[in-house]
Amino acid sequence: MKLSSEKELEDLRNEIISGRDPNKLCIAVCGGTGCHAGGCSNVAQEIRTELDSKNLADKVDIRITGCHGFCERGPIVIVYPEGIFYQKVIPRDIKEIIASTIENGKIIDRLLYHDPVSGEKKIRVEDITFYQKQNRLILENNTRVDPAQIKDYLAINGYSALAKVLGKMTPEIVIDMVKSSGLRGRGGGGFPTGRKWESTRIAEGDVKYVICNADEGDPGAFMDRSILEGNPHSVLEGMIIGAYAIGSNEGHIYVRNEYPLAVSNISTAIKQAREFGILGDDILGSGFGFDVKVNRGGGAFVCGESTALMASLEGKPGEPRAKYIHTSEKGLWDKPSNLNNVETWANVPMIINKGSKWYSGIGTESSKGTKVFSLVGKINNTGLVEVSMGMTLREIIFDIGGGIPGGKSFKAVQTGGPSGGCIPESLIDMAVDYDRLMEAGSMMGSGGMIVMDEETCMVDLAKYFTNFLQEESCGKCVPCREGLRRMGDILKDITEGKGSMEDILLIEDLAGMLKDASLCGLGMTASNPVMSTLKYFKDEYLAHIIDHRCPAGVCRELITYGIDADNCTGCGMCKKNCPPGAISGERKETHVLDTGKCIKCGICYDVCKFKAVRKE
Amino acid sequence: MVSFMLNGAQVQADPKWNLLEAVQFYGINIPTLCHDEGLTPYGVCRMCVVEVGDQNRTKLVASCMHPITEGLNVRTHSSRVIKTRKMILELLIARCPSSKKLQDMAAMLELKQVRFDPLNEDCILCGLCVRMCEEQMVAKAIGYAGRGTDRYITTPFDMTSDECRKCGACMYICPVCELRCQGPQASTTLCSGCINTEPVCAPDYGEAMCFMVPCLSCVKKPEDVK
Ligand SMILES: Cc1cc2nc3c(=O)[nH]c(=O)nc-3n(C[C@H](O)[C@H](O)[C@H](O)COP(=O)(O)O)c2cc1C
Ligand code: SF4
Ligand code: SF4
Ligand code: FES
Numbered sequence: 001m002k003l004s005s006e007k008e009l010e011d012l013r014n015e016i017i018s019g020r021d022p023n024k025l026c027i028a029v030c031g032g033t034g035c036h037a038g039g040c041s042n043v044a045q046e047i048r049t050e051l052d053s054k055n056l057a058d059k060v061d062i063r064i065t066g067c068h069g070f071c072e073r074g075p076i077v078i079v080y081p082e083g084i085f086y087q088k089v090i091p092r093d094i095k096e097i098i099a100s101t102i103e104n105g106k107i108i109d110r111l112l113y114h115d116p117v118s119g120e121k122k123i124r125v126e127d128i129t130f131y132q133k134q135n136r137l138i139l140e141n142n143t144r145v146d147p148a149q150i151k152d153y154l155a156i157n158g159y160s161a162l163a164k165v166l167g168k169m170t171p172e173i174v175i176d177m178v179k180s181s182g183l184r185g186r187g188g189g190g191f192p193t194g195r196k197w198e199s200t201r202i203a204e205g206d207v208k209y210v211i212c213n214a215d216e217g218d219p220g221a222f223m224d225r226s227i228l229e230g231n232p233h234s235v236l237e238g239m240i241i242g243a244y245a246i247g248s249n250e251g252h253i254y255v256r257n258e259y260p261l262a263v264s265n266i267s268t269a270i271k272q273a274r275e276f277g278i279l280g281d282d283i284l285g286s287g288f289g290f291d292v293k294v295n296r297g298g299g300a301f302v303c304g305e306s307t308a309l310m311a312s313l314e315g316k317p318g319e320p321r322a323k324y325i326h327t328s329e330k331g332l333w334d335k336p337s338n339l340n341n342v343e344t345w346a347n348v349p350m351i352i353n354k355g356s357k358w359y360s361g362i363g364t365e366s367s368k369g370t371k372v373f374s375l376v377g378k379i380n381n382t383g384l385v386e387v388s389m390g391m392t393l394r395e396i397i398f399d400i401g402g403g404i405p406g407g408k409s410f411k412a413v414q415t416g417g418p419s420g421g422c423i424p425e426s427l428i429d430m431a432v433d434y435d436r437l438m439e440a441g442s443m444m445g446s447g448g449m450i451v452m453d454e455e456t457c458m459v460d461l462a463k464y465f466t467n468f469l470q471e472e473s474c475g476k477c478v479p480c481r482e483g484l485r486r487m488g489d490i491l492k493d494i495t496e497g498k499g500s501m502e503d504i505l506l507i508e509d510l511a512g513m514l515k516d517a518s519l520c521g522l523g524m525t526a527s528n529p530v531m532s533t534l535k536y537f538k539d540e541y542l543a544h545i546i547d548h549r550c551p552a553g554v555c556r557e558l559i560t561y562g563i564d565a566d567n568c569t570g571c572g573m574c575k576k577n578c579p580p581g582a583i584s585g586e587r588k589e590t591h592v593l594d595t596g597k598c599i600k601c602g603i604c605y606d607v608c609k610f611k612a613v614r615k616e
Numbered sequence: 617m618v619s620f621m622l623n624g625a626q627v628q629a630d631p632k633w634n635l636l637e638a639v640q641f642y643g644i645n646i647p648t649l650c651h652d653e654g655l656t657p658y659g660v661c662r663m664c665v666v667e668v669g670d671q672n673r674t675k676l677v678a679s680c681m682h683p684i685t686e687g688l689n690v691r692t693h694s695s696r697v698i699k700t701r702k703m704i705l706e707l708l709i710a711r712c713p714s715s716k717k718l719q720d721m722a723a724m725l726e727l728k729q730v731r732f733d734p735l736n737e738d739c740i741l742c743g744l745c746v747r748m749c750e751e752q753m754v755a756k757a758i759g760y761a762g763r764g765t766d767r768y769i770t771t772p773f774d775m776t777s778d779e780c781r782k783c784g785a786c787m788y789i790c791p792v793c794e795l796r797c798q799g800p801q802a803s804t805t806l807c808s809g810c811i812n813t814e815p816v817c818a819p820d821y822g823e824a825m826c827f828m829v830p831c832l833s834c835v836k837k838p839e840d841v842k
Contacts, residue, residue, distance in 0.1 A: 300763070317760070322659050322681040475741070475767030477660045482707035485765045486732050506731055513703040516676040516696065517662040 002277035004285035032067025035074035046091040066142035066230015069384035086111040142230030150272040153233040161352035166286040174245040181356035182368030187341030190434040203336035208248040214255035217301035218417030221448040223372040224342035228262040232269035238345030251292040301472035320520035363389030367433035377451035408453040416445030419525035421532030457554035458537040463491035465529035480523030567612035574604035635679040650742035745786035
């Protein structure tokens with residue numbers, strides 16, 4: 001069915017909405033990658049079978065949605081219209097859900113979420129603290145649509161922004177609106193989106209491209225994946241609006257091949273949009289034509305960098321090039337090109353629909369709207385959170401994230417992915433926006449947030465990220481290739497107790513050069529993890545270098561294990577588990593650890609129930 | 617013509633030039649390793665960095681890739697630039713200590729120490745050979761393989777290439793295999809030997825009258841110079 005005018009779109013929308021009963025029972029199963037791994041497809045299958053066998057298939061809808069963000073608790077099942085939130089659901093629970101909740105309206109206690117802090121059980125999504133402080137402008141729709149059904153998107157007012165733009169707005173007005181909304185790029189640099197569009201619009205050339213960056217190579221980050229998986233049409237709608245504003249007829253989505261569900265959902269969305277006349281020639285009868293291709297990337301971190309991404313799209317090796325002439329003038333195939341991140345695109349329809357004034361009312365002076373973070377590491381509630389810009393780290397980590405598990409204390413949080421920086425406890429009341437993070441020596445990046453507790457060694461952490469970047473560096477320019485190699489070597493030495501005070505100076509020299517002389521953003525930001533940990537945790541570096549001691553007890557070369565005679569009950573647990581047999585002792589007598597034989601695996605430390613194994 | 621500021625002086629240049637060409641036109645020497653007049657600039661050695669911008673909003677750019685824009689404020693030898701060039705060269709010498717070109721450059725930049733263990737590689741990955749082969753010899757017989765620190769130059773699939781005509785242009789242009797350092801390979805890997813003992817001007821100027829008294833690189837003593 002090809003829609004050929006705004007009116008036909010609205011008629012179809014009304015038809016879809018009136019055909020749907022908002023009070024009809026619906027079981028929504030989260031089909032995001034996290035819940036997939038937890039077996040949600042079996043859960044969905046079981047629901048279908050059970051509904052069929054009870055002849056309820058007409059009375060109850062089932063919807064496979066995108067990621068709900070609370071992956072920690074997956075697979076997640078929500079029963080509408082009440083919005084009852086069931087967590088960690090397995091296929092065996094389905095019979096009970098249908099018999100009790102669907103047929104009798106009874107709530108199953110055991111499947112509810114119990115707040116780890118207050119111990120209370122929470123029935124509805126909106127009762128859960130994880131969701132309460134969020135402002136889920138983008139992610140909320142993930143739970144309301146089946147990404148494989150364009151009609152679901154239309155039912156939540158989808159493509160109305162596009163219709164408005166094509167019917168009533170000139171490209172200049174669209175750009176002005178995006179500019180005054182204050183939207184900044186969500187992919188890393190935070191460049192003002194409207195200004196980027198404008199410079200591509202005024203660049204000379206009849207062929208122009210718009211590109212969506214869905215490379216997302218940061219370890220632990222999955223916000224772009226979940227948007228593309230959960231609500232692909234919102235990204236498409238943003239891209240079509242952008243293309244109209246810029247004057248482009250061809251778009252590309254560069255998505256990593258390791259995201260099969262995202263590839264498949266966006267491809268389905270494109271196919272459906274074409275069928276409905278929303279992509280292709282003469283979109284909604286406006287005369288404007290635009291189409292999109294999906295390109296799968298091989299999954300190199302550096303291919304997320306704009307020029308490397310474009311080289312990769314051209315079929316060349318994914319290596320960056322100098323950007324002294326902007327990609328908005330000479331980008332893909334040397335034509336003016338506009339690249340934006342998935343989340344940036346997904347913000348656009350909302351701005352058009354609700355206005356730039358509304359949008360710029362959210363957030364801080366310099367950073368508007370919301371940002372999706374992937375909250376991972378040593379935190380109770382792992383998952384995707386979307387908050388207004390300007391929320392403090394404390395609120396994100398303790399209120400939404402539920403704090404640090406196991407009664408441990410918070411030490412630092414790494415924001416901005418591998419090339420971001422570490423923010424210490426002393427700055428936990430900092431409001432999160434582009435500029436505050438920069439000032440603290442970190443960055444927004446694409447929104448990774450890795451929380452660390454007292455058992456994390458900051459030197460080891462810097463070493464981990466430096467090695468990651470060294471492996472992901474393309475190796476083209478000298479500062480990054482040779483500089484990171486040496487930086488990694490120095491950090492390795494320090495963690496092995498072989499560092500010297502000169503090494504600190506050398507780190508600083510290398511960092512300065514990386515920042516100043518690297519060809520692309522990877523090298524320019526690669527020193528952030530080292531420099532931020534050195535700034536806030538210098539004492540830890542010094543402890544490694546001068547005292548040959550790892551305060552967090554992580555660096556193997558610097559720790560020794562021993563058994564505390566006072567606490568040892570002689571249970572023999574450590575002796576039984578020690579791989580090299582370094583522990584000896586008779587039952588019920590104090591055991592002894594032979595440090596010469598010990599391989600420092602730490603198993604004894606973990607298995608001792610009486611805290612008798614010392615680590616120092 | 618565009619005009620721009622070069623080390624405080626107002627100068628003009630052809631907008632088709634890149635910044636390196638313009639700076640060289642005005643007789644200022646900037647060290648380069650991956651640049652060659654006859655080849656497309658590649659911008660990877662980063663030795664040619666210069667500082668551009670005003671007051672506290674400055675940055676370093678690779679001059680061999682940078683266009684000249686009206687009013688650009690360029691400093692070719694600021695302390696930030698020198699420090700960066702030395703650090704890069706230090707890394708390169710640590711990689712290829714036996715390159716005479718790098719050793720000479722170290723003497724010129726007064727790089728005194730290398731703080732890293734030598735790797736004794738044979739290639740600094742400047743890519744001159746690849747571009748030479750592709751652009752001037754039109755053979756495209758060699759290219760890059762590997763990523764990051766594993767990057768190296770090779771023929772397709774590491775096999776003898778039919779495209780290679782054994783012309784030797786790659787070796788001709790290579791700054792590392794061109795001339796081997798014959799020095800003692802001291803553990804410091806820097807000796808500045810050649811540049812201090814050889815009269816660098818002698819082969820070029822023969823018996824010409826020299827007014828450089830005293831000349832730091834001349835083996836002749838001041839009293840020998842009439
Ligand atoms: C090494 C490196 C990796 C990057 N990876 C990504 C990425 O995975 N996704 C992304 O959107 N942007 C990434 N970026 C940022 C992009 O270069 C670019 O700035 C961004 O996609 C522009 O879109 P925006 O203005 O909407 O943020 C990366 C940058 C660098 C230097
Ligand atoms: S900075 Fe690193 S990733 Fe970027 S071009 Fe240089 S070597 Fe490649
Ligand atoms: S072989 Fe020589 S010319 Fe080729 S990249 Fe290496 S150093 Fe440069
Ligand atoms: S000469 Fe400019 S980067 Fe090598």
